[in-house]
Amino acid sequence: MIPTLEWTDAGVRFLDQTKLPLEETYVLAEDYRAVAEVIRTMIVRGAPAIGVSAAMGVALGVLRSPATDVEQLHHELHIICETLAATRPTAVNLFWGIERIRHLVRKLSCGSGVTVAQIQREAVAEARRMYDEDIAACRTMGAMGASLLPQFGGVLTHCNAGALATCGYGTALGVIRAAVERGHTLHVYADETRPFLQGARLTAWELLHDNIPTTVLCDNMAASQMRAGKIQAVIVGADRIAANGDVANKIGTYGVAVLAKEHGIPFYVAAPWSTIDMATATGEQIPIEERAAKEVTHFNGKQITPSNAEICNPAFDVTPAKYVTAIITELGVLRAPYAESLRTAAEQAMHPAAVG
Secondary structure, three states: OOOOEEEEOOEEEEEOOOOOOOOOOEEEEOOHHHHHHHHHOOOOOOHHHHHHHHHHHHHHHHHOOOOOOHHHHHHHHHHHHHHHHOOOOOOHHHHHHHHHHHHHHHHHHOOOOOOHHHHHHHHHHHHHHHHHHHHHHHHHHHHHHHHHOOOEEEEEEOOOOEHHHOOOOEOHHHHHHHHHHOOOEEEEEEEOOOOOOHHHHHHHHHHHHOOOOEEEEOHHHHHHHHHOOOOOEEEEOOOEEEOOOOEEEEOOHHHHHHHHHHOOOOEEEEOOHHHEEOOOOOHHHOOOOEOOOHHHHEEOOEEOOOOOOOOOOEOEEEEOHHHOOEEEEOOEEEOOOHHHHHHHHHHHHHOHHHOO
8 A cells, every 4th residue: 555654663754745746755753743744734634644643643742752750741742732733724633633642641641550651652552553443444435435436437536535645545535446446447537636736646646556547637627527428426535524414625625516416426425434523513613724825826836826916725615415425434324314324323433332
């Protein structure tokens, strides 16, 4: 699999996604501040990968903490978590990853006679477990969703929800991979995804790496390709899914969903349960990250807009649940009404033995 991120004795090693597809280079984050910078600058990106990266960042901070007692470690933990939480606001997986390690440290601290060294070992072990769990969840999602894709035909995706957006295999691209592994003959149409070009740079790179036929489209070409009958399904990932099924994903996803609805094409969302935010009622409450104007004003280091032009650069938009045909998770394929199916899945996640 593509090595998106990896825990090493020296720190957390990341594939630098800002350099793809022309350079396959790696960045070593030796402390939690460096992990935060890697997330902020999109060296690593994609909600599931961000979540595990944040967990590894907290674990790395705990491991490298100079604290000599548990009380000092708790003070350090607060600073570590706040630093990582300030990186990117939309992907709920970020906060899930941070909270999982923070909760573990707090729980262990309540134990009698526990040492800082014991807490450090357990924090690292938990972060590494989360890495393995993410890959397992992606493979399960792939198995759950593969049959939804056509046996033959074109599948459009937006942004990159593949191995590069996760710890391996991918969410939306994981479903595509699983379908191909089952013998489906698919041709993927990858929106370029302006302004950061995740589709053109990343999705095309990793699908061609797996010998899956791929055509890159400019974002404004999707409608014409749908009308021409080249697209039989759309599948995307998500950065946060509200309790009513509204989906926050890379900017441009909403437009693709509207187009799919107009052309009678199913629109699927694939995301791990860690992307579901049952505490957020609707998409209107999801914070949308506004990124630097330079991502729009410049291309390959060269300015392409007038200097006095105002710039709008939201990183995400929200697709209302009414446009979503199904949400594919490792807990199953969920359908409308999403308020009910998500609530049932949440109960299953909390009490797996108690749900049929």
